[in-house]
Amino acid sequence: MKIKQLSVFLENKKGRLSEVSDILGAAQIDMTAFSIADSSDFGILRAIVSDPEKALEALKAKNFAVSLTEVISLSCPDTPGALAKILTVLNKGSVQIEYMYAFSLGDSAQIIIRPASIQNCENALKNYGSELLEADIRYKI
Numbered sequence: 001m002k003i004k005q006l007s008v009f010l011e012n013k014k015g016r017l018s019e020v021s022d023i024l025g026a027a028q029i030d031m032t033a034f035s036i037a038d039s040s041d042f043g044i045l046r047a048i049v050s051d052p053e054k055a056l057e058a059l060k061a062k063n064f065a066v067s068l069t070e071v072i073s074l075s076c077p078d079t080p081g082a083l084a085k086i087l088t089v090l091n092k093g094s095v096q097i098e099y100m101y102a103f104s105l106g107d108s109a110q111i112i113i114r115p116a117s118i119q120n121c122e123n124a125l126k127n128y129g130s131e132l133l134e135a136d137i138r139y140k141i
Contacts, residue, residue, distance in 0.1 A: 001072070001073060001074075001122070001132040002070045002071065002072055002073075002118050002122065003048065003070070003071060003072075003073045004052040004053075004068045004069070004070060004071075005046055005047065005048055005052070005068065005069045005070070005071045005112065005114070006045075006046070006047045006048075006049050006052055006055050006056065006059075006066065006067075006068060007044060007045070007046050007047075007066065007067050007068070007069050008020055008044070008045040008046075008047070008059060008064055008065070008066045009042060009043075009044060009064070009065035009066070010036075010042060010043045010044070010045055010064075011041070011042055012038060012039070012040065012041055012042050012043055016043075017036070017043075017045065019062070020045060020059065020064065023058050023059055023062055023064075024049065024055055024058065024059075026058075027051075027054060027055065027058040029049050029050050029051050029054055029055045029058065030049065030050040031047045031048070031049050031050075032048045032049065032050065033047065033048040033101070033103055033110065033112060034046060034047035034048070035047075035099075035101040035112075037099075046069075046099075046101070046112075048073070048112060052068055053068075056068055069114065070118050071112050071113060071114045071118075072112070072113045072114075072115060072118065072121050072122060072125065072132065073110070073111070073112055073113075073132065074086075074110075074111050074113070074125060074130050074131060074132050075108045075109070075110055075111070075130075075131045076108065076109050076111060076130065076131070077107065077108060077109070078104050078105075078106070078107055078108055078109040082109065083102075083109065083111070085128075086111070086125070086128070086130065089124055089125065089127075089128040089130075090113075090115075090121065090124055090125070092124070093120060093121075093123070093124030093127075094120070095115050095116070095117065095120050095121045095124050096115060096116040096117070097113055097114070097115055097116075098114045098115065098116060099114050100112060100113045100114065
């Protein structure tokens with residue numbers, strides 16, 4: 001199921017990530033998953049948060065370059081080969097993946113995917129029988 005992901009542009013300098021987490025904490029917003037991609041000059045924090053709209057406004061108020069992006073959230077067994085099966089399904093469905101990140105939670109793996117086409121990705125995963133997670137569930141994990 002598609003959910004909203006917070007994307008924050010961060011200058012590659014000391015304390016910027018701490019500032020983001022301080023702002024979100026002060027606004028009572030929980031980060032349930034995140035990934036950071038960086039280069040020598042900047043980074044992009046991608047996060048699933050408990051209240052994406054509130055997080056967007058809190059960070060904009062502190063002059064951060066921030067946006068919301070739709071991503072797909074799903075759960076699969078945390079077993080060898082489970083991800084390979086999902087990627088095969090997406091490949092057969094001609095789904096192009098821009099990026100993804102995942103984390104393990106007990107016996108399941110939680111996966112966030114940013115596909116080139118949200119609808120194609122959703123269709124391929126639903127046809128396979130994947131457990132797509134609703135926004136209200138994902139934001140609370």
